[in-house]
Amino acid sequence: MPTLLKFLLVCLLLATAGSVQAQTPTAPSPAPATAQPAYDVNAATQAYLNTLTPAQKARSDAYFEGGYWLLLVEMLYAVGVAAVFLGLGLSRRIKAWTERLPQRFLRTLAYVAIYLLLAWVLSFPLTVYVGYFREHHYGLSNQSFGEWLGESLTSLALSVVFGSLLILALYAAVRRAGRTWWVWGAGIMGTFVAVGIFLGPVFISPLFNKSTPLPAGPVRAAILSMARANGVPADNVYLVDASRQSKRISANVSGIGSTIRVSLNDNLLRRCTPQEVQAVMGHELGHYVLNHIYELLLSFVMVIGTGFWLLDWMFVRLVARFGSRWGVADRADVGGLPLAVALLAVLTFLSTPIVNTIVRTNELEADVFGLNAARQPDGFAAIAMKLSEYRKIDPTPLEEALFFDHPSGHTRVYTAMRWKAEHLGDK
Ligand SMILES: [Zn+2]
Incomplete structure (x- = not known):
C-alpha cells in the first residue's frame, strides 16, 4: 500500500487501540494482612514463557523481527516511488495532462487522484508480499488471493476518494496560509481522522466485516x-x-x-x-472508560503538526536545490506531492519509537485496568502467550521501547502475575 494511504489507515487504526501514565487506574490494593505463602512472581512468569516451544518461539521472533526490517524497507520503497514520479518525469506528464482542466481545484484534484492510483500500482509488489505472501508463509491468513485482492481494491477506492479530498483541503491551506500551513494542516488532519473514527464502525468496517x-x-x-x-x-x-x-x-x-x-x-x-x-x-x-480514543486523537494532532512543520522545512530546502530538475515550483505546486509523501515516509519511520511509546503506554494502562476489572490474571497471562503468534514474546527492554506498540508478552505476563501475587488473599 502506498505510504500515504497506509499512513491514513494507520491513523484510523491507531485510534482504535488505545496514553498517559498519570491516568493509570489503581484499585486500592492494601497488601493482604494475612500471612500468604511466598509467591514467586518471576518464577510464575517464567513458567508461562516456558509453555512456548523453541520452534514456536523461533517462528514468532522471525515474524516480528522481520517487521523491524519492513519498516526500513517500506520507507526506502516510498522514496523509490517518489524517485519514479520526480526523477523519471512521471509527475511532469501527469501535470501536463491535468493542465487542460479549467479550474485550479480540478487540476489539483485530478493530479492527486491519478497520483494515488499510480502510487498504489507502483507499490503493489511490496504490498502483496507484506499483506498476502508473508502472512500466508507464517500461517496467519485465512484468505484466498482473490479475497485479499478484493479487500485491497476496496481500501484503494476508499483511499482515492477520501485521500483526494483530504489532500485537496491541505493544498487549500498551503495556498491560503503559506508557510504557516502546517498549523492548519494539523487541524485538517485531526478533523478528518475524527470524522473517520466516527464513521468507522458504521460505514467503513461493514465493508470488510460483519x-x-x-x-x-x-x-x-x-x-x-x-x-x-x-x-x-x-x-x-x-x-x-x-x-x-x-x-x-x-x-x-x-x-x-x-x-x-x-x-x-x-x-x-x-x-x-x-x-x-x-x-x-x-x-x-x-x-x-479511560477515553483513550480522545487522548490518542489529541496526541496524533500534536505529532502530525510537528511532522508537517519538519516536512515543510525539508521540502523548501530540497525544492530550492532540485525544484527545477523535478518540475516543482514551490510548496503550493501539487507536482511536489510525491516529494512531500516521501518526506512524510521518512518522518513516519523516524517517529516510530515515539508513536509506539504513546500507544504502548495506553495499552499498559488498559492492561492494569483490565486486571482490576476482570480479576483474571491467569486468563490474561494465557492471552498474552497466545498473542505470541504475531508478537515477539520476550524482547530486550530497548527493543520493546523502540518497536512495540503493545507491551510484550513477557511484560504482560509479569504484570498479571504480580497482580495475582498481590491480590491472592482478596475476595
Ligand atoms: Zn488495547
Whole structure:
C-alpha cells in the first residue's frame, strides 16, 4: 500500500487501540494482612514463557523481527516511488495532462487522484508480499488471493476518494496560509481522522466485516456484567467475524460519541476460555472508560503538526536545490506531492519509537485496568502467550521501547502475575 494511504489507515487504526501514565487506574490494593505463602512472581512468569516451544518461539521472533526490517524497507520503497514520479518525469506528464482542466481545484484534484492510483500500482509488489505472501508463509491468513485482492481494491477506492479530498483541503491551506500551513494542516488532519473514527464502525468496517450483537449465553452475561460495573452501556458490545481474514484473536474499541463501541472477534470467542475472554474484555473496557480514543486523537494532532512543520522545512530546502530538475515550483505546486509523501515516509519511520511509546503506554494502562476489572490474571497471562503468534514474546527492554506498540508478552505476563501475587488473599 502506498505510504500515504497506509499512513491514513494507520491513523484510523491507531485510534482504535488505545496514553498517559498519570491516568493509570489503581484499585486500592492494601497488601493482604494475612500471612500468604511466598509467591514467586518471576518464577510464575517464567513458567508461562516456558509453555512456548523453541520452534514456536523461533517462528514468532522471525515474524516480528522481520517487521523491524519492513519498516526500513517500506520507507526506502516510498522514496523509490517518489524517485519514479520526480526523477523519471512521471509527475511532469501527469501535470501536463491535468493542465487542460479549467479550474485550479480540478487540476489539483485530478493530479492527486491519478497520483494515488499510480502510487498504489507502483507499490503493489511490496504490498502483496507484506499483506498476502508473508502472512500466508507464517500461517496467519485465512484468505484466498482473490479475497485479499478484493479487500485491497476496496481500501484503494476508499483511499482515492477520501485521500483526494483530504489532500485537496491541505493544498487549500498551503495556498491560503503559506508557510504557516502546517498549523492548519494539523487541524485538517485531526478533523478528518475524527470524522473517520466516527464513521468507522458504521460505514467503513461493514465493508470488510460483519458485526452483530453478542449472542446470549454465559460469556455475554459475564462481559455485560463487567461493562455495567464500569459504566459502559451494554448495547455497545459487538461480535465481529474476523475469521474471514485471519485466525488472530483480537478485540478493540472504535467510534466516537454515538458510534463508540467495544468489539470482540469470533476467533477470540472460539479459541479462548471464558476467563481469557473476560481478561481481554476488561482490557478493552479500560480503553473505553479511560477515553483513550480522545487522548490518542489529541496526541496524533500534536505529532502530525510537528511532522508537517519538519516536512515543510525539508521540502523548501530540497525544492530550492532540485525544484527545477523535478518540475516543482514551490510548496503550493501539487507536482511536489510525491516529494512531500516521501518526506512524510521518512518522518513516519523516524517517529516510530515515539508513536509506539504513546500507544504502548495506553495499552499498559488498559492492561492494569483490565486486571482490576476482570480479576483474571491467569486468563490474561494465557492471552498474552497466545498473542505470541504475531508478537515477539520476550524482547530486550530497548527493543520493546523502540518497536512495540503493545507491551510484550513477557511484560504482560509479569504484570498479571504480580497482580495475582498481590491480590491472592482478596475476595
Ligand atoms: Zn488495547
